Every structure is written in structure tokens, then in C-alpha cells.
Amino acid sequence: MSYEDPYLVISSDCHAGLPTEEYRPYLEAAQHRAFDEFLAQAQARREEATRLGVRNEAFAQKWFEEHEEGLRGGWDAAQRDKELDGDGVAAEVVFPDADAVDSRTAAPFGVGLGLSGDQDPVLGMAGARAHNRWLADFIRAGGSPERRCGVALLPITAEPGLVVAEVRRAHADGLGAVMIPSMWVDKAPYHDRRYDPVWAVCEELRMPIVTHSGAAPRHEYGDHLGIYVTEVTFWPARPLWFLLWSGVFERFPGLRFGVAESGCWWLPNLLWFMDRLYLGAHGGKKLSPFSELTMAPSAYVDRNCFIAATNTKRRELAHRYEIGVGTICWGSDYPHPEGTWPNTRQWMRTTFHDIPIDETRRMLGLNCAEVFGFDTAKLTPIAERIGPRPADLGQPEDQSAVEAAWAPAREVGRHWLTGHxxxxxxxxxxxxxxxx
Amino acid sequence: MSYEDPYLVISSDCHAGLPTEEYRPYLEAAQHRAFDEFLAQAQARREEATRLGVRNEAFAQKWFEEHEEGLRGGWDAAQRDKELDGDGVAAEVVFPDADAVDSRTAAPFGVGLGLSGDQDPVLGMAGARAHNRWLADFIRAGGSPERRCGVALLPITAEPGLVVAEVRRAHADGLGAVMIPSMWVDKAPYHDRRYDPVWAVCEELRMPIVTHSGAAPRHEYGDHLGIYVTEVTFWPARPLWFLLWSGVFERFPGLRFGVAESGCWWLPNLLWFMDRLYLGAHGGKKLSPFSELTMAPSAYVDRNCFIAATNTKRRELAHRYEIGVGTICWGSDYPHPEGTWPNTRQWMRTTFHDIPIDETRRMLGLNCAEVFGFDTAKLTPIAERIGPRPADLGQPEDQSAVEAAWAPAREVGRHWLTGHxxxxxxxxxxxxxxxx
Incomplete structure (x- = not known):
């Protein structure tokens, strides 16, 4: 790679979904009546979101007015490609719920970003299948399937046989990853062996498993938005340590697990904390309480985990030698307002101007390509056409000063392992x- | 203060409690039958702890054999003072549950460190009162009341009138702080206005409110100790942002809230995250979703909060200019095995040798004295007799190199506020x- 080569930018966190009522043809007739009831509650859901402060009337009005055309890309593939091009984004991982402001594109029965373990198992699976079918159609018919990895919705707390079947069906239909609920609520926690067949099929089919921020115990928050936002990232991160300590990554070494739109600022302390716990207990030795593991927790995270780190912050980049440069997958969050669209090019310059180019290539795209199995050869011509170049990000051709500035942080790395x-x-x- | 002045060391986190059966005289007769039932379940509780791996038979045997005399200080004041002297600790904040290995000193009905919001309200209040009465006696009769601040147990989810009455009773009885459950479970979360009378009386009486690690949703963990340990610190920290965002620190500016034995590694990211949320939303202005606050979250933490940061880690000290040097209160956790006793003097040298002396004075004792209202004049003679001096911690008299090494970190501080x-x-x- 040379200084002139453009970045292959892949967003690990984008969103697409039909205007809710248009999901009807993707549902089986048996669910149509329940679907009508779900549609009838849309206004009540909006009022609930407004009450908590997640939704703001004035902002919503401005947002839809100013971005009418671009937001249509939530379900219109041609418009979508135009928006990705404008942002310099060659490819994307596609989560549900295009509309984060008014939830006009909520997946049936609320199985989108609010997917929760206590979802009605029959309706939940029906809603997930409806979205998954539509998403597969959308990607196939959109004219540029190589640019998209579709994330299948997976109500994993339902009957295991049905869950495994839906993973296989979604994979056969062209989807490339699965999203499970952040919260199991009153169902079995993710250390439970009942989920082993699901982990097994995802490993076999190379379908990464992802949680995405959204669900949280909102009934505990009253109308205090600050409480919700402060801890909403905890819930999707939580399954990581349930899988790790119960040996899931040991039993399924090829499984990939990721946490989306929850930042990665929490990962350095988590690795430090878990590694010390494991190593302090004579990890792996006889009598260790952690005999299900054979490596330090950070080694599993390096091998099995990734972060779909939407809208990466400078503070997080400063932590990247503790997190692992190979773990961070940038995302634009298109078409959500908290993301970088439609100003991604400017945002990249502000955020990455003094980050080494080779690391930038990994975090902006190559890590994501590896995790989700994008065909980089097919994407290269698109990147050639639209990808920003290091110079566009304000990165100097002579990288020696940049490298020198970061050398101490890189050398220290995970200080608890490097002896610093x-x-x-x-x-x-x-x-x-x-x-x- | 000169280089020769000893440190006034105060442990913000120590534990005392009677062997459980001896609590009987402190309970009212009406509870004796329920107390017998509670005692009869001790073995079952021990087996449960062993199953999760919190308790280890071989370790327990060795611990009690090697520390028999010192552990008697859990309920014997003369022995206790001897142990504090040995560690160089002039004074202490006294939490319940002296025995963290076999729970032989569990407070009645489990209202000690496992205090939980779903505790039976009648038994919970009875058990708390029994421990609180004993603790007040213990401190009064122990011969050195100036060395101890007793923490009253407070089942805050019980009937508010009874809760307020118990705060007043405990204060009149000489106790200096209250511990509330980390988890409200199925009761009202701590943003609820039903707790305002409790916050009010604690502010009025200058009784700091503390959560302490212990309670957690153990039913979710199976037998995976790693899961429990990884997130056990989240639960006592969680009330901090429930109080903060719901304006409790705005309504009760003199209230002090602290989190005990949960580390302080999580606080820098929390402050960064909350400050950005508040400031990014035009904090304090009209239409802000955070109109209950008038300052950035970190300003409330600086004013209202503290961390009883048991066994502070070097990594945490490196973060102290983000946390706030005035927020960190060191603790020995005596007589728990995960603490620094009986090796506190050596531990202090290892941990603080290159930390500036004036900051060390604050973190090892002065912060704690201010929060809990210790009479430093009365403690000075004790510190003169037993307190380690900077030279004992390996700290050089000429502090210029130490100051220079830390200058960049101090200058940057909370980078999101200092423009770095x-x-x-x-x-x-x-x-x-x-x-x-």
C-alpha cells in the first residue's frame, strides 16, 4: 500500500429497514392481525420515547426536513449507494431500524434494535424472519451486494431448534451476521449450554454474532434520559464476559462476537481487570476457578471479539494499544443522526489526522473486512472511485513524526502484560x- | 506539613461484625424465631458460596489458621487497635461483615454486605438495627472511639418514615455514615422522590451515604466466578448516576455519596461520558433534557461524591487527575483477605513511592477525614505514634523529579474540559x- 492508495472504508454499523407498515408482505398471514395491533401502537411508542427524552420534537422536524432525500436510503438501495459514496464508504454492515428519530422503520413487533430476551417467542421469530427476508431481498436486488453484509435478527432465547434453523436460513439467503438481544431478561443467561448449538452453527457458517445498543431496563429510569444514555452501553457489552468466562470462546475458537454502537472506551479497563483476575488466580492451573479457560481473557478478546465502534472518539483512539488495533472497526451509523453521515469525510480528517496510516487502514476498513468476510478485491474499484486518501485525512506522507509521537504508548501497550x-x-x- | 511529619492514615473501608449467633441480644424477642431459622441456613449459604467459587476450602483453612489472632479484631476492639497500629492506620470507617471468607460474622438476615433492595422489610430493618446497635456499643466501649466512624446499615427500600427514624437513631447513637443497598431489585430506583426525605436527613446530619460491593444478580451467573467478579463493581457504582441525573445532588448540595470497594478505574470514563452528554446538549439551557442540573456531572462528583477505593491500584493512581485527587479515599479492607492487611506498610511503599507527598496525604487520609468528619486533632497523636512517614514509603524529600514526571498528566487533567x-x-x- 502506498500513500496514494485510497482507504477501503467499511462501516461496521449502518442501518436499513422498511417503513414499518411495508413489512406486511414479509409476514405470514397468521401474524397479520397481531401486526395491525403493533402498528396501532406506534404513536404510543413515540410518546414514550418523547417522555424519556430519547426523542425531541423540534429536532425530529428539522432532521426529516433537511435530510429527506438521504434518509430514503434507509430502504432505497440506489439512494443508499449515493449516500455511501458521498461519505467515502465502500461497504457496510447492515443493522435494522433505519429511522432512529421517529422509529418509522421499526422492525415488526419491536425486534429491531430493541430486540430483547423476553420477546414473545412466536411473534419475535416471525418479526425477525420478516425483516431478515426483506433485508436479503434488499441486498440481492440492490445492485451492489458486494457492498453489504446483512445482519439477521435472532431472538436467541426462543426454542433452540428454531433459532439454529433461522441462522441456516438467513445464511442461505445471503445474510452474513446475526444480532442477538443484549439482554436475556428473564430467559437463560448466555453462559447457559442451551445456546451451544447456536454458537456452533455461527462458528460453522462464519456468521459473527453481534449485540447492538438500544435495549436497556428502561422501566428503571423514570424520565431521566441521562441515566439511560449513561448505562445503555453496559447492556450490549455484558454478554462479552458471560461468553468469555463460561468458556464459549474456548469451545468455539472460530466464533466471532462483537459489540456495536457502544463505544470501546470500556474495553481497556475490562481487559486489565479480567486479565489480573485470571492471572492472579494461577490461571489455567489445577484448582483455578477458571479452569474452563486456557488463555488470559485479553487473548480471547484479541482472537474472538471485535468492536463495531461507531463514531470512534479521540479518547478511544488514544487507548487503542490497550484495546488492540485489530479489534476496532469504525462505523458511520448511517442514517442515524448520532453518526458521522453526511459529514464522514470531514469527521475522518478531524479524528484520524495524526493516527498512523497503517493503523487507520485497519480501523477504517480492513478489520471489518476480515471479521465480516467482505471480498476486498471486489471492493477495491469502489474504493478507487470514492475512497478518501491519507492526504485527504490530513495525514503526512512522512510518517516518522507520527510514529515517534505514539511510540511510547505502543511500547507500553497493555502495561499489565508488558511489565510496564x-x-x-x-x-x-x-x-x-x-x-x- | 514537613517531610518528617507522619501520614495520618485513615482506612475508608474496614469491616467489623459479631459472630452471627452473638447478635441475638441485639434483636428484639419477636425476631428470635426467624433468627434461629437464619442461623440454621448458614451451612447452605457456605455451600452456595463454594459452588460459585467465591469461597475456597483450602484457602479458608489456611487463612483462619495463619490469622487467628488478628481476625479476632473483627469484634474485639483491643485486638483491632493492635492490628490497625501494625498497619500504620490511625482511624477507620467500619462496614459490616468482618469475615469475608466464611461469613461467620454475617449480620442478621443477610443485611450486611449483601444488603439488597428486595430484603424482607420487617426482618431487614430488625437485622439492621441489631447490627447498628452492636456497632455503636462496640465503638463507644472500645476505648478509642475517635479512631472509628461506624456505618449504619439502612434498608432504604423499607417504609420511608422508619428509614428516616433509623438514620436519626443511628446518628444519635454515634454512628457516622449509612450504607444503602447497591441494588433496589424490584423496589423503586434511587431517582424516585420517595427517597428525598432520606437524602434530606443524611444531608442535615452530615451522614455520608455509601454503597459497598457485594450484592449482584448472582442467579444470572451459574457457577462462573469470573462473571461475578467482573461485574460486581458495576452494581454499587450504578446508584451514582441515578442520583446525579435525577438531580439529587442539586437538591441536596451538602449530601455526600460514596462507592466502596469497587475500585475507581471506572470513574474517568464515566466523567468523560457524562460531561460530554451534558455539555453537548447545551447543558443547563432551556430545552435541555438535563434541566434538573446546573453544573456538568463532574462538578457534582467533585462536590458530592467520593470513592472508598480499597487497595488502590497503580493504574488507578495514574488516572487520578481525571478522577480528582480529592475524590480518592484509600482503604485497607481489614480484616478481609483481598485487602492490604497485615502488609499495609509494605503495600504503601510499593504503590505510592513515586506519587507526590501532598497528594499521598490526601488520598491516604485527609480526604477521608473530611468526608466522614474525623477529628484530625484527636488523631494526630496516634499518627505520631504509628503513622508511616514519607521516607518509609520510599518517597524522596526532594520532590522536584516526582513533580516533573507527573506534570504533563496534571496539566492535561480532564482533557475534555482543559482543551487538550x-x-x-x-x-x-x-x-x-x-x-x-
Whole structure:
């Protein structure tokens, strides 16, 4: 790769979904009556979101007015490609719920980003299948299937046989990953062996498993938006340590598990905490309480986990040698307002201008290509056409100063494993400037 | 203060409790039958702890054999003072449950460190009162009341009138702080206005409110100790953002809230996350979803919150300019095996040798004195007799090199507020060595 080569940018977190009422043909007739009831509650759901402050009337009006055309890309493939091109994004991982403002494209029965373990098992599976069928059609018929990896919705707490069958069906239909609920609520937690057949089929078919932020115990929050936002990222991250400590990554070494749109700021402390726990208990030895593991937790995270780290923050990039540069997959969150669309090119420049180019290539696209199995050869011509180049991100051709600035942080890395006394974060000299 | 002045060391997290059966005289007769039933379940509770791996038979045997005398300080004041002296600790904040290995000193009806919101309200209040009465006696009769601040157990989800009355009773009886459950479980979350009378009386009486790690949704963990340990610190920290975002610290500006034995590694990211959320939403202005606040979240934490940061780690000290040097209160966790007793003096040297002396004074004792209202004049003679001096911690009299090493981290501080681009953590040059 040379300085002139454009970035192959892949967004690990984008969203698509039909206007809810249009899901009807994808549902079986048996569910139509329940679907009508679900549609009738849309206004009540909107009022609930407004009450918590997740939704703001004035913002919503402005957002839909200013972005009418671009938002149609939520379910219109030609418009969507135009928006991706504008952002310099060659390919994308496609989650549900295109409309994060008014939930006009909520998947049937709320199995989109709010997918929850206590979902009615029959309706939940029906709603998931409806969205999954539509998504497969959308990707196939959209004219550029190589640009998309569709995420199948998977109500994993339903009957295991049905769950495994839906993974196989979705895979055969062209989808490339599965999203499971962040919260099992009153169902079996994810350490339970009842899920082993699901982990097995996902490993076999190379379907990464992802949780995505959204669900949370909202009944505990009253109308306090701050509480919700503060802990909403905890719930999708939580399954990571349930899988890890119960040996799922040991039993299924090829399984990939990721956490989407929940940041990655929490990962360094988690790795430090878990590694110390494991290593302090004579990990792997006889009598260890962690005999289901054979490696330190961070080694499993390096091998089995990834972060779909939407809208990566400068603070998070400063932590990347603790997190693992290979673990971070950038995402634009198109077409959600909290993402970088339609200003992704400017955002990349602000955020990555002083990050080494080779690391930028990995975090902006190559990591994501590896996890989700994108065909980079097919994407290269698209990247040639629309991809930003290092110079566009303000990155200098001579990288020696950049490398020198980050050398101490890279050398210290995970200080608890490298024998260093303290963490070392940030560049060698404190820099003033943009704070994100 | 000069280099020769000893440290006034105060442990913000110690534990005392009677062997459970001896609580009987402190219970009212009406509860004796229920108490017998509680006692009869002790073995079952021990087996449950062993199954999860929290308890290890071989370790337990060795621990009690090697520390028989010192452990008697859990309920014997003279022995206790001897142990504190040995560790160089002048004073202590006294939580329940002296025995963390076999729970032989569990407070009646499990209202000690496992205090939970779904506790039976009548038995819970009875058990709390029994421990609180004993603790007050213990401190009064122990011969050195100036060395102890007793923490009253407070089942806050019970009837508010009774809860407020118990705070007043405990305060009149000489106790200085209250511990509330980390988890409200099925009761009202802590943003609920039903708790305002409790916050009010605690503010009025200058009784800090504390959560302490212990309770967690164990039914979700199967027999996976790693899951429990990984998230056990989340639950006591969680009330902090429930109080903060619901405006409790705005309505009760003199209230102090602390989180005990849960580390403080999670606080920098929390402050960064909450401040950005508040400031990004035009905090304090009209139409803000956070109109109940008038300051950035970190300002409330600086004013209202503290961390009883037992067994502080080097990684946490590296974060202290983001956390706030005034927020960290060290603790020995005596007589728990995961603490620093009986090796506190050596531990302090390992951990603090290159930390500035004035900051060490605050974190090892002065912060704690301020929060819990210790009479430092009365403690000074004790510190003179037993307190370690900076030289004992390996701290050089000439502090210029130490100050210079930390200057960049101090200057950057909370980078999101100081206009710096990245966090800067650790000393100016990466140092190899001890990793804790």
C-alpha cells in the first residue's frame, strides 16, 4: 500500500429497514392481525420515547426536513449507494431500524434494535424472519451486494431448534451476521449450554454474532434520559464476559462476537481487570476457578471479539494499544443522526489526522473486512472511485513524526502484560486542540 | 506539613461484625424465631458460596489458621487497635461483615454486605438495627472511639418514615455514615422522590451515604466466578448516576455519596461520558433534557461524591487527575483477605513511592477525614505514634523529579474540559517495573 492508495472504508454499523407498515408482505398471514395491533401502537411508542427524552420534537422536524432525500436510503438501495459514496464508504454492515428519530422503520413487533430476551417467542421469530427476508431481498436486488453484509435478527432465547434453523436460513439467503438481544431478561443467561448449538452453527457458517445498543431496563429510569444514555452501553457489552468466562470462546475458537454502537472506551479497563483476575488466580492451573479457560481473557478478546465502534472518539483512539488495533472497526451509523453521515469525510480528517496510516487502514476498513468476510478485491474499484486518501485525512506522507509521537504508548501497550509500571496514554507530548 | 511529619492514615473501608449467633441480644424477642431459622441456613449459604467459587476450602483453612489472632479484631476492639497500629492506620470507617471468607460474622438476615433492595422489610430493618446497635456499643466501649466512624446499615427500600427514624437513631447513637443497598431489585430506583426525605436527613446530619460491593444478580451467573467478579463493581457504582441525573445532588448540595470497594478505574470514563452528554446538549439551557442540573456531572462528583477505593491500584493512581485527587479515599479492607492487611506498610511503599507527598496525604487520609468528619486533632497523636512517614514509603524529600514526571498528566487533567486533544496518563517517560 502506498500513500496514494485510497482507504477501503467499511462501516461496521449502518442501518436499513422498511417503513414499518411495508413489512406486511414479509409476514405470514397468521401474524397479520397481531401486526395491525403493533402498528396501532406506534404513536404510543413515540410518546414514550418523547417522555424519556430519547426523542425531541423540534429536532425530529428539522432532521426529516433537511435530510429527506438521504434518509430514503434507509430502504432505497440506489439512494443508499449515493449516500455511501458521498461519505467515502465502500461497504457496510447492515443493522435494522433505519429511522432512529421517529422509529418509522421499526422492525415488526419491536425486534429491531430493541430486540430483547423476553420477546414473545412466536411473534419475535416471525418479526425477525420478516425483516431478515426483506433485508436479503434488499441486498440481492440492490445492485451492489458486494457492498453489504446483512445482519439477521435472532431472538436467541426462543426454542433452540428454531433459532439454529433461522441462522441456516438467513445464511442461505445471503445474510452474513446475526444480532442477538443484549439482554436475556428473564430467559437463560448466555453462559447457559442451551445456546451451544447456536454458537456452533455461527462458528460453522462464519456468521459473527453481534449485540447492538438500544435495549436497556428502561422501566428503571423514570424520565431521566441521562441515566439511560449513561448505562445503555453496559447492556450490549455484558454478554462479552458471560461468553468469555463460561468458556464459549474456548469451545468455539472460530466464533466471532462483537459489540456495536457502544463505544470501546470500556474495553481497556475490562481487559486489565479480567486479565489480573485470571492471572492472579494461577490461571489455567489445577484448582483455578477458571479452569474452563486456557488463555488470559485479553487473548480471547484479541482472537474472538471485535468492536463495531461507531463514531470512534479521540479518547478511544488514544487507548487503542490497550484495546488492540485489530479489534476496532469504525462505523458511520448511517442514517442515524448520532453518526458521522453526511459529514464522514470531514469527521475522518478531524479524528484520524495524526493516527498512523497503517493503523487507520485497519480501523477504517480492513478489520471489518476480515471479521465480516467482505471480498476486498471486489471492493477495491469502489474504493478507487470514492475512497478518501491519507492526504485527504490530513495525514503526512512522512510518517516518522507520527510514529515517534505514539511510540511510547505502543511500547507500553497493555502495561499489565508488558511489565510496564503504569499505563501510558496519548502522544509523547500533550497536545492541545480538538477535544471529542 | 514537613517531610518528617507522619501520614495520618485513615482506612475508608474496614469491616467489623459479631459472630452471627452473638447478635441475638441485639434483636428484639419477636425476631428470635426467624433468627434461629437464619442461623440454621448458614451451612447452605457456605455451600452456595463454594459452588460459585467465591469461597475456597483450602484457602479458608489456611487463612483462619495463619490469622487467628488478628481476625479476632473483627469484634474485639483491643485486638483491632493492635492490628490497625501494625498497619500504620490511625482511624477507620467500619462496614459490616468482618469475615469475608466464611461469613461467620454475617449480620442478621443477610443485611450486611449483601444488603439488597428486595430484603424482607420487617426482618431487614430488625437485622439492621441489631447490627447498628452492636456497632455503636462496640465503638463507644472500645476505648478509642475517635479512631472509628461506624456505618449504619439502612434498608432504604423499607417504609420511608422508619428509614428516616433509623438514620436519626443511628446518628444519635454515634454512628457516622449509612450504607444503602447497591441494588433496589424490584423496589423503586434511587431517582424516585420517595427517597428525598432520606437524602434530606443524611444531608442535615452530615451522614455520608455509601454503597459497598457485594450484592449482584448472582442467579444470572451459574457457577462462573469470573462473571461475578467482573461485574460486581458495576452494581454499587450504578446508584451514582441515578442520583446525579435525577438531580439529587442539586437538591441536596451538602449530601455526600460514596462507592466502596469497587475500585475507581471506572470513574474517568464515566466523567468523560457524562460531561460530554451534558455539555453537548447545551447543558443547563432551556430545552435541555438535563434541566434538573446546573453544573456538568463532574462538578457534582467533585462536590458530592467520593470513592472508598480499597487497595488502590497503580493504574488507578495514574488516572487520578481525571478522577480528582480529592475524590480518592484509600482503604485497607481489614480484616478481609483481598485487602492490604497485615502488609499495609509494605503495600504503601510499593504503590505510592513515586506519587507526590501532598497528594499521598490526601488520598491516604485527609480526604477521608473530611468526608466522614474525623477529628484530625484527636488523631494526630496516634499518627505520631504509628503513622508511616514519607521516607518509609520510599518517597524522596526532594520532590522536584516526582513533580516533573507527573506534570504533563496534571496539566492535561480532564482533557475534555482543559482543551487538550487526548488524555495523557502515566508519567512523562514510560517506566518499567512493578505492575499492579
Amino acid at each position: 509500571d503504569f499505563p501510558f496514554l496519548g502522544t509523547a507530548a500533550p497536545t492541545e486542540g480538538r477535544t471529542l | 486533544d487526548f488524555p495523557f496518563l502515566g508519567t512523562a517517560a514510560p517506566t518499567e517495573g512493578r505492575t499492579l
